[in-house]
Amino acid sequence: MKDEAVISTTDLVAKYGEQTILEGVSVDFLHNKVNVVLGGSGCGKTTLMRNILRLEQPFSGSVRFWGEEVTDMDEKEFNRILKRVGVLFQNGALMNSISVFENISIPLEQHTRVAPALIERIVRTKLSLVGLDHAIHLLPSELSGGMKKRAALARAIVLDPDLLICDEPSAGLDPETSAHLDELILDLKHKLNMTMIIVTHELASIHRIADRLIFLDSGKLLFQGTLAEAKSSNIEQIDRFFSVGKF
Amino acid sequence: MSKVSVSDSTLVLSGELTNKTTYLVYTESVKHIKSNEIRNIDISEVTALDSAGVALLDELQSLASAKGSLIMVLGASQELASIIETFSSLSLPLPESVTKVGFFERIGNEGINAWKNFTILLILASESFYWSIVGIFDHRSARKGSFYAQAFQLGTSALPIVALLSIVIGFILSLQSGVQLRNYGAGVFLADLLSITMVREMGPLLTAIIVAGRSGSAIASEIATMKVTEELDALQVMALNPLRYVIVPKLHAITVVMPMLVAFSILIGMLGGVIISVGYLDLSLANFVNRAIDVIVIKDLVISFVKSTVFAWVIVIIGSYYGLQVRGGAEGVGKATTMSVVNSIFAVILLDAIFSLLYL
Numbered sequence: 001m002k003d004e005a006v007i008s009t010t011d012l013v014a015k016y017g018e019q020t021i022l023e024g025v026s027v028d029f030l031h032n033k034v035n036v037v038l039g040g041s042g043c044g045k046t047t048l049m050r051n052i053l054r055l056e057q058p059f060s061g062s063v064r065f066w067g068e069e070v071t072d073m074d075e076k077e078f079n080r081i082l083k084r085v086g087v088l089f090q091n092g093a094l095m096n097s098i099s100v101f102e103n104i105s106i107p108l109e110q111h112t113r114v115a116p117a118l119i120e121r122i123v124r125t126k127l128s129l130v131g132l133d134h135a136i137h138l139l140p141s142e143l144s145g146g147m148k149k150r151a152a153l154a155r156a157i158v159l160d161p162d163l164l165i166c167d168e169p170s171a172g173l174d175p176e177t178s179a180h181l182d183e184l185i186l187d188l189k190h191k192l193n194m195t196m197i198i199v200t201h202e203l204a205s206i207h208r209i210a211d212r213l214i215f216l217d218s219g220k221l222l223f224q225g226t227l228a229e230a231k232s233s234n235i236e237q238i239d240r241f242f243s244v245g246k247f
Numbered sequence: 248m249s250k251v252s253v254s255d256s257t258l259v260l261s262g263e264l265t266n267k268t269t270y271l272v273y274t275e276s277v278k279h280i281k282s283n284e285i286r287n288i289d290i291s292e293v294t295a296l297d298s299a300g301v302a303l304l305d306e307l308q309s310l311a312s313a314k315g316s317l318i319m320v321l322g323a324s325q326e327l328a329s330i331i332e333t334f335s336s337l338s339l340p341l342p343e344s345v346t347k348v349g350f351f352e353r354i355g356n357e358g359i360n361a362w363k364n365f366t367i368l369l370i371l372a373s374e375s376f377y378w379s380i381v382g383i384f385d386h387r388s389a390r391k392g393s394f395y396a397q398a399f400q401l402g403t404s405a406l407p408i409v410a411l412l413s414i415v416i417g418f419i420l421s422l423q424s425g426v427q428l429r430n431y432g433a434g435v436f437l438a439d440l441l442s443i444t445m446v447r448e449m450g451p452l453l454t455a456i457i458v459a460g461r462s463g464s465a466i467a468s469e470i471a472t473m474k475v476t477e478e479l480d481a482l483q484v485m486a487l488n489p490l491r492y493v494i495v496p497k498l499h500a501i502t503v504v505m506p507m508l509v510a511f512s513i514l515i516g517m518l519g520g521v522i523i524s525v526g527y528l529d530l531s532l533a534n535f536v537n538r539a540i541d542v543i544v545i546k547d548l549v550i551s552f553v554k555s556t557v558f559a560w561v562i563v564i565i566g567s568y569y570g571l572q573v574r575g576g577a578e579g580v581g582k583a584t585t586m587s588v589v590n591s592i593f594a595v596i597l598l599d600a601i602f603s604l605l606y607l
Contacts, residue, residue, distance in 0.1 A: 096576035
């Protein structure tokens with residue numbers, strides 16, 4: 001399955017009222033690669049993710065997961081696909097009324113028949129991977145912003161999904177934790193053959209983990225390819241992005 | 248497909264060990280561990296492993312080693328060993344045990360918390376009244392137009408529901424009493440009875456319950472949301488007193504609009520009585536109005552006015568208190584709103600009973 005597209009969009013158009021956010025985006029997210037989506041604020045990165053995940057209905061165009069067209073797929077069928085996907089939202093999106101443990105165990109309890117004794121072990125392991133062993137019984141409201149994000153990442157990877165989508169995973173994290181998360185992402189990719197789609201602005205992170213870059217500009221796909229190809233593409237916006245971020 | 252077997256004190260697992268298969272493997276393996284002396288777990292024939300599979304291996308090791316011997320996992324390929332290394336929970340510290348709180352300790356804690364909350368409520372009330380009085384003379388720290396906006400939100404927009412419920416209550420009261428009074432030929436006293444009931448009791452109480460349910464919940468949810476989204480903190484760091492900026496305009500507005508709402512409720516409630524008196528008891532409209540006015544003394548109006556004002560303050564203070572006490576996110580806001588409505592209505596009814604005892 002090497003280099004096959006896990007998700008591909010064709011001429012995807014997204015609109016909010018009269019305003020067009022995505023203008024015919026055709027992009028492939030490749031298997032077992034860290035696909036990084038980048039671009040300036042308001043260029044449509046989050047909208048692209050939301051349309052792919054059917055949180056918003058595309059105006060036109062198509063989205064395929066593992067070769068299956070999902071745009072008009074019924075909910076039950078799409079849920080079957082979603083069980084293979086882990087999603088980390090920008091603000092974590094943990095349920096505030098239940099503990100971190102309960103938040104993370106939801107997918108295990110709902111989608112698998114794993115024994116309760118194993119559920120606790122799995123949750124503890126996943127929390128340990130994101131450096132949150134001590135927070136297992138806390139409520140999300142008792143966590144800092146960065147901790148919430150890490151707990152949400154633990155929830156996203158609890159089923160060892162085939163595809164992990166992260167919206168700005170390292171935003172708000174200290175550099176050490178951010179580097180640790182990047183290592184974890186690479187580890188998951190290598191050991192469990194996960195495919196990653198990461199929306200991020202962090203240049204250091206991009207250099208560490210990106211296999212492929214998808215660059216959006218004003219709702220249009222500007223570039224998709226490797227980091228080296230991006231740097232030698234001589235596209236003004238991409239050059240500016242990498243030169244401004246240098247320090 | 249996964250298989251479990253035992254050979255020479257070795258538990259042999261084969262096939263996939265993933266979150267799709269661990270349930271059956273776990274049940275089978277536990278049976279073998281209970282009935283056999285297991286020293287090793289052989290995974291050389293395992294074809295796929297994920298974190299659920301590693302958790303299963305850890306659990307089986309723990310269960311088997313509880314019988315006394317150290318359990319080894321054998322036959323792991325380099326790939327499987329690397330997955331086990333990442334996802335193993337054996338080296339993690341054991342989860343802390345949660346200490347249970349005893350019955351009497353819990354009652355004691357509840358008592359202490361109730362006292363603390365009551366003192367916080369009193370402090371909030373006293374500060375709010377202090378800044379309300381200061382705010383009358385100094386308008387600088389209130390948002391421009393906030394008084395009118397609040398008066399509209401808490402008062403004007405409540406008119407339709409107050410009107411509807413008042414006329415229905417006035418109608419029901421008159422109907423029930425009218426039937427009994429007519430049996431004794433005392434139908435003419437319906438005006439007296441309804442007038443006293445509406446002015447002294449039903450007007451203030453009914454309006455307060457509607458305002459507690461409608462505006463009290465709005466106050467609690469607004470303040471709770473502001474707290475959760477750090478808007479109150481933002482006011483504080485801008486050197487603005489959140490009480491003065493958020494609660495005081497509501498207190499001012501409700502102090503003015505509540506007596507008006509009560510007066511409106513009384514008048515509309517009397518209208519319900521007019522329908523019964525004129526339509527069912529054959530009283531003339533002039534007779535009804537004259538008797539209804541004659542029976543009311545200044546003291547009744549003062550009590551009605553004082554009651555409505557006190558109820559209004561209680562509703563705003565309790566709504567603000569629960570709004571400010573909110574913890575957590577969306578669910579916290581919901582809880583604060585519910586608690587505010589329940590406790591406002593309880594407080595209003597309790598205060599009404601006290602007023603009734605004091606001014607019979």
